Amino acid sequence: MASSLISRQLTLSLQKNHRLSAAGCRYVSKAAAKTQVEYDYDGPLMKTAVPGPRSQELTKQLGEIQNVGAINFFCNYEESRGNYLVDVDGNRMLDIYTQISSIPIGYNHPALLKLMTNPNNLSTFVNRPALGILPPENFPDKITESLLSVAPSGMSRVQTMACGSCSNENAFKAMFIWYKNKERGYSSPSDAELNSCMINQAPGCPDLSILSFMGGFHGRTMGCLATTHSKVIHKLDVPSFDWPIASFPRLQYPLEEFTRENAQEEARCLEEVEDLIVRWRQKGKPVAGIVVEPIQAEGGDNHASPDFFRKLRSVARKHGCAFHVDEVQTGGGCTGKFWAHEHWAMDDPADIVSFSKKLLSGGYFYRDELQADKGYRIFNTWMGDPSKNLFLAEVLNVIRRENLLEEVVRSGKALLNGLYELQTQYPSVLSRARGQGTFCAVDVRDAETRDRILVQTRDKGVLLGGCGDSSIRFRPALIFKEYHAHILLNILNDVLAQNK
Secondary structure (H helix, E strand, O other), rough: OOOHHHHHHHHEEEEEEEHHEEEEEOOOOOOOOOOOOOOOOOOOOOOOOOOHHHHHHHHHHHOOOOOOOOOOOOEEEOOEEEEEEEEEOOOOEEOOOOOHHHOOOOEOOOOHHHHHHHHHHHHHHOOOOOOOOOOOHHHHHHHHHHOOOOHHOOOOEEEOOHHHHHHHHHHHHHHHHHHHHHHHOOOOOOOOHHHHHHOOOOOOOOOOEEEEOOOOOOOOOOOOOOOOOOOOOHHOOOOOOOEEOOOOOOOOOHHOOOHHHHHHHHHHHHHHHHHHHHHHOOOOEEEEEEEEEEEEEOOOOOOOOOOHHHHHHHHHHHOOEEEEEEEEOOOOOOOOOOOHHHHHHHOOOOOEEEEHHHHOOOEEEEOOOHHOOOOOOOOOOOOOHHHHHHHHHHHHHHHHHHOOOHHHHHHHHHHHHHHHHHHOOOOOOOOEEEEEEEOOOEEEEEEEHHHHHHHHHHOOOHHHHHHHOOOEEEEEOOOOOHHHHHHHHHHHHHHHHHOO
């Protein structure tokens, strides 16, 4: 009965979408040929202010239960389609933020709805096992079919987790375990280590550290928060570790005009990394690992060159530190390659690559030597969700079948070129347009103007996000096309004209 109901809903949904895609949209640029996505809407449609009356009512209701200070508005996910998010007041917005960069192929994709109709999948959705002790029979095959089919270079192992923060948290633990096992020559821990760890003392709880970068964001759990340096609101009042923090390159744009200056900036940051590793070793807090984002997302979409990352990897190797690439936000194809670090063309791959968001669950890939030596050392109740592996396998099929990474390159070029044009047209408002694929950003002259632009574009039917001090970040789904870019750019142009 459940399967029949889902199948009927899928059919009705597709019929409804066909009707909704008939009309034109005044925002579509003539410069972009419009090839309609069959389950997409044809453009934004705004009925009320945002948040509307129903959203305000629900916010008040939820506010009596929990903190609602971060809520923007309430959503109608049943009516959301493709690149468009619909709120509970009937407002339809072109979503260029996609749940903080976590929707891979849009809302209510037919391939994923169809997956729900397969009776062979029902037990996977109904039962959620404690994977670390009682995994289902098909778990190895499903992991191979989904996650291992996109494993980064040099890696054949993956540890599943539930979210980005717990992925990084456990990746840090894996680096510490690896470092100590290497240090003690892979012999058994001493009695002193076994006893002292239970009271949070050395030598069982060693004073090791993870080196991170100013502007980085790796999560809000305790270990991750020690490596997060993007916004005060994340860190205030929470105790943290004395771990080294290096400067991340602050590149000048356009890149081609500042080649020498940017090379000097990256060299300065690399020199600082080495100096910090030495200083923390002398302090008795050796650096067990270095964690870095390919693009610092939350911290302001800060980029560095492939050469910087290759040299950073060499520094980690030189000093015996694990090299951890955090692809929680950049992984999944949004930069035009499945993993952003593929743009670096490294001969010596990373030791650990963490993921979440567009991969629908969480976890980290790792080299053989980072394998934990005993059960329960990397462990929690769920350790992921098998139903998300089913969805991911189908998402990957859609990406391959529809050549979505090529689509990302095309639409990303249209988006970035449009941002270049807008910053030329509005030089007093916009600067430093940058990006890879559709993973783009642009700086606004100040935070107040940035925040006002975000509200005004939302009121006109485009949902964007902020990052850093005063940047706008663009995070569309992989099904975002060139004509979607022109809808966005035309609306953004209208808004910028009000903010000159």
